[in-house]
Every structure is written in structure tokens, then in C-alpha cells.
Amino acid sequence: MNSLSPTDLSVALAIAGAALATYGLRLGGLLLAEYLPRNGGFRRFMEALPGTILLSLIAPGIFSAGLLGGAAALTTALCAWKTRNLLLAMVLGMGVVAAGRWLA
């Protein structure tokens, strides 16, 4: 009877809630896009959005990570820009953090 405990029910509800919310946003965005204006200011907004969202996702983390985090992020960004190699950029950035912590 353990498998039907209230804890399991709440786990199921938590995962289902997150799954439905995420899927609803994904499909909702795709389907609603057809009814959104396709030029002018809105278009410029949509085109700028991918970059600004990704940047907003990481900016506070880098900002609060201090000097080491900043240096590592800068290394990652420079490497990604120069080589276009995501894996190499990530490994370099993590290497800077690991080395910095090891030396500290």
C-alpha cells in the first residue's frame, strides 16, 4: 500500500502541474504566434527576444559569482565567439572556476 501514499500523490501532482504548465506555454506560444502581428515593432521585439532571454537567465548568476565567475564567464563567451565550439567554451569556463577554487 506504500505506493499509494499521500506523498506519492503529491509527487505525481507536482510533476503533472509542472509538465502541464510547461507544455501549455510551449504549444500556446506556437499556436498564438499565428495571430500575432508579423512586422514593425512587434517583429523587432520578437527578434531581439532570444538573446535577451538567454542573457537574463545568466546575468544575475554571473554578477553574484564575483570575480572568478566573471572571469570564467568572459572566458566562455570569448571562446564561444572565436571558436563557435560550445563544448570547448563550456569546458574552458568550468576549468577557470575549478582552477580558481583549487588555487584559493
Next chain:
Amino acid sequence: MIATVDFTDTIGKTKRQARVKMIEEIRKGALANLPVGASVAAYGSVLGMLAAQKGITWLQLLAMNLSVFAGSAQFVMVEMWLPPLPILEMTLAVLVINMRYMLIGASLEPLFKGKSLLHKAGIIHLVADENWAVTMAAYRSRGATTGFLLGGGLCLCTIWSMGTLLGHRLGALVTHPERFALDFAFVAVFTALTVSMWRGTRDIAPWVTAAILAVAAEHWLPGKWYIVIGGIGGALVPVVPAPSFKKKRPASASESKTGEPLAKENP
């Protein structure tokens, strides 16, 4: 009669060719996402370790991977995972942090143009930040299809599940994941992805605005509002008319330049 036979044969051939092309695109998409997949596995394993510490079973984690399939939201969920589970707060947090998926979904509309609702409803579930970014980059430079997007999604979902489950199993072995900078893996991969979104000097003002808004919002507001505030605030900058900017070059030139990436038709 002969003409009819030829006609059906052509239809069959076209369908077969379309299927072959779709499989080829899925393969291409999966391969293109392998490099980013390595970092996905790295921070997936960190999530697995955190989940194991919170007493989440590997089966629950797998269910989360397959049904939610959104890294940052899953990190937030695991962070909030303390019985009795705050289901409503958790769902709201996921809704806020994943609000960008609505915009990501909308940005994929040109790619999905002319596809059936079933095609859209099926493939859109496997859209994560990484395969979306990789697909958008490919779409802008040489064109990409929904098959390419799906291939990336399948590749990343497999890697994500394997990485998180491996982290879950090995959680007890790696006692100090921060020693290997595994906690920085998430920032590192998103930094690299952000750089790939750079469109030139016209991005300076939106990006600076986004960064300032995000840092300020993260500092002053609870939860994950900073993603939405920074993202929308920064993207609104090119919408606001800049008189000094317009004098330097004709409006039509800037308009065509802005319209270039999404104007391209799906091949």
C-alpha cells in the same frame, strides 16, 4: 491509365522522399546538438545529485525529465522539494521560469508554417533552450526544418535523462561537485549559447538593458521573475523609436536588416 499509374507512383515517391528527408533532418539535428549535449549531461548530472539528496527516486526523476523536460525549471523544482510539497507554489514557479517557452514557441512559428496541429503538438514538447538555440542558429545561417528541431530534442532528452540518472546514482560518490565546477556548468553553457545569439552592434542596447534589468529584478524581486523582466525589457528597446538613430540611416535599410532572419522561408 498509364498516366494514373505514373501519378500515384509519383505521390508514393514524393512521400518516400519526404520521409527520407525527415529522417535525414532528425539525424542532422541530433548530431548538431551533441556538442551542447555534453554540457547538458554535465549539468544534468548535477541536478541528479541534488535530486538524490532531496530523496527524489530515480523513477520520479525520469518522469520529470520526460514530462517537464526543462532544465532550469527542474532545478527550481528540486530546490523547492521539501515535504509536504508546495504543489501550487512549485507550479507557479515553473510557470514563471518557463514563460520564455511561450516566446520560444512563438519564435518557431515560421519553422512550423504549414504543418498539421498534430505535428506541432508532438514536436513542440521536445523543444528545450538548447535545441531551440541550435535550430534557430542553423535556420538563420543555412535553413533548418522541424525534423532538425525534433532530432535535437530526442538527442537532448536522451542525454538529459542519462545525465540526471547517472548523477542520481553517483550522487553519493561525488561528495564535492563544486570542486569540479559542476555547479558552473549551467552558467557556462548558457553563456556560450547567448554569444551565439549575438546579431551585431544593434544588440548592444537591448542586451545591456536586459542584463541590468535581470540583475536588478533578481536582487529586488522574489523567485524567477528576472528572466521574464530582463528578457522582455531588453527586447522592448528596439521597439522604442530612437530619433538620433534614424537620422544616421534610412528607416527602410534598418527595417530590411531587422527583418532578414525571420523573412527567410522554411525550405
